[in-house]
Amino acid sequence: MTCSELAELVTAYLDGALDERSETLLVVHLDGCPACRTLLDQHQQTVRLLAPAASEPSPVSAPACRDALLAAFRDSSR
Numbered sequence: 001m002t003c004s005e006l007a008e009l010v011t012a013y014l015d016g017a018l019d020e021r022s023e024t025l026l027v028v029h030l031d032g033c034p035a036c037r038t039l040l041d042q043h044q045q046t047v048r049l050l051a052p053a054a055s056e057p058s059p060v061s062a063p064a065c066r067d068a069l070l071a072a073f074r075d076s077s078r
């Protein structure tokens with residue numbers, strides 16, 4: 001596998017969408033290629049940053065919701 005082939009497959013690899021043979025080739029290439037390990041790291045960080053927002057939008061609104069609840073409790077105890 002070449003570096004550019006790996007770059008094309010890295011997204012599928014992170015999705016777990018690669019077939020076993022391609023995944024093995026990719027892992028073997030990563031083992032001997034620090035540049036592609038860096039590439040994979042960057043992709044993983046991007047996926048980690050994007051995944052929560054994409055899969056569940058609630059963490060963004062949850063703190064606002066909690067603040068509203070706290071404000072409601074504060075008002076009712078007054």
Ligand SMILES: [Zn+2]
Nearest residue numbers: 002003033036
């Ligand atoms: Zn490489």
